Amino acid sequence: MISFSLNYFEAPSYAIAVLSADVNLAALDLPPFRAILLTGLFQSYSGAENTYQMSEIYDLIVIGGGSAGLVAAGGAATLGAKVALIEKNALGGDCLYTGCVPSKTIIESARFAHRARKAGKYGFQELEPKFLDDSFASITNRVQNVIEIIEHHDAPEVFEEMGVKVIFGTTKFLNPNEIEVSLKNSGAKRVMRAKRFCISTGSSPFVPPIEGLQETGFITNEDFSF
Numbered sequence: 001m002i003s004f005s006l007n008y009f010e011a012p013s014y015a016i017a018v019l020s021a022d023v024n025l026a027a028l029d030l031p032p033f034r035a036i037l038l039t040g041l042f043q044s045y046s047g048a049e050n051t052y053q054m055s056e057i058y059d060l061i062v063i064g065g066g067s068a069g070l071v072a073a074g075g076a077a078t079l080g081a082k083v084a085l086i087e088k089n090a091l092g093g094d095c096l097y098t099g100c101v102p103s104k105t106i107i108e109s110a111r112f113a114h115r116a117r118k119a120g121k122y123g124f125q126e127l128e129p130k131f132l133d134d135s136f137a138s139i140t141n142r143v144q145n146v147i148e149i150i151e152h153h154d155a156p157e158v159f160e161e162m163g164v165k166v167i168f169g170t171t172k173f174l175n176p177n178e179i180e181v182s183l184k185n186s187g188a189k190r191v192m193r194a195k196r197f198c199i200s201t202g203s204s205p206f207v208p209p210i211e212g213l214q215e216t217g218f219i220t221n222e223d224f225s226f
């Protein structure tokens with residue numbers, strides 16, 4: 001007797017269909033056995049806004065496009081690996097938007113003001129610098145301008161040119177070799193596979209447990225964004 005059954009093993013991103021066949025070959029004096037035919041992976045669909053595309057397989061998927069992720073992705077692609085880079089916001093990360101670049105730009109303005117006040121030391125008349133339009137926005141605008149000058153070096157096209165597939169979205173692991181990416185622009189979901197992953201998702205400010213701090217209020221480098 002031969003009977004077939006179709007089983008689906010539902011995983012978050014895909015279903016595996018297994019076609020089982022119970023085969024009783026008593027008539028042939030052979031023990032019964034169960035043949036399992038893996039009919040293959042196929043994608044499950046749950047509406048247009050939540051559509052899984054076909055799995056894509058990479059040598060390396062880098063998660064996070066800050067300084068570390070950009071170097072890892074660009075370096076690996078340059079060495080010939082098939083690389084994808086997933087970033088949830090914008091390429092450049094902390095350094096470009098909330099770290100090195102804004103802080104060094106503000107420090108440079110502060111240094112200029114300091115030297116203007118101490119100009120006598122250098123043989124010039126001392127002066128008290130005033131913000132343009134009497135507003136600190138003159139400094140933050142300058143920070144924004146500097147970011148805009150630098151950010152084209154971290155533009156997606158630069159990394160695509162190196163052979164990196166750049167994707168904007170958030171990720172979650174489905175298993176050791178697969179992630180699900182929720183695309184930033186559409187919300188659609190995409191399953192991607194890789195032999196290796198580089199998790200370079202950076203850090204966030206630690207707020208120390210100092211008594212009264214919450215009541216007093218504070219800002220971090222992330223609040224002080226432009």
Ligand SMILES: Cc1cc2nc3c(=O)[nH]c(=O)nc-3n(C[C@H](O)[C@H](O)[C@H](O)COP(=O)(O)OP(=O)(O)OC[C@H]3O[C@@H](n4cnc5c(N)ncnc54)[C@H](O)[C@@H]3O)c2cc1C
Nearest residue numbers: 064065066067068069087088093094095099100201202203
């Ligand atoms: C105020 C300040 C000044 C600094 N000044 C300097 C300096 O002068 N020189 C210097 O060398 N270093 C400086 N640093 C340190 C430097 O900014 C960090 O070392 C560097 O940015 C770390 O890079 P990263 O790639 O590890 O992380 P990040 O730059 O934080 O990048 C992580 C990226 O991962 C993305 N991400 C997070 N979670 C996910 C997810 N689930 N899916 C997809 N993407 C995700 C984030 O959006 C981000 O783009 C400074 C830092 C600060 C805070």
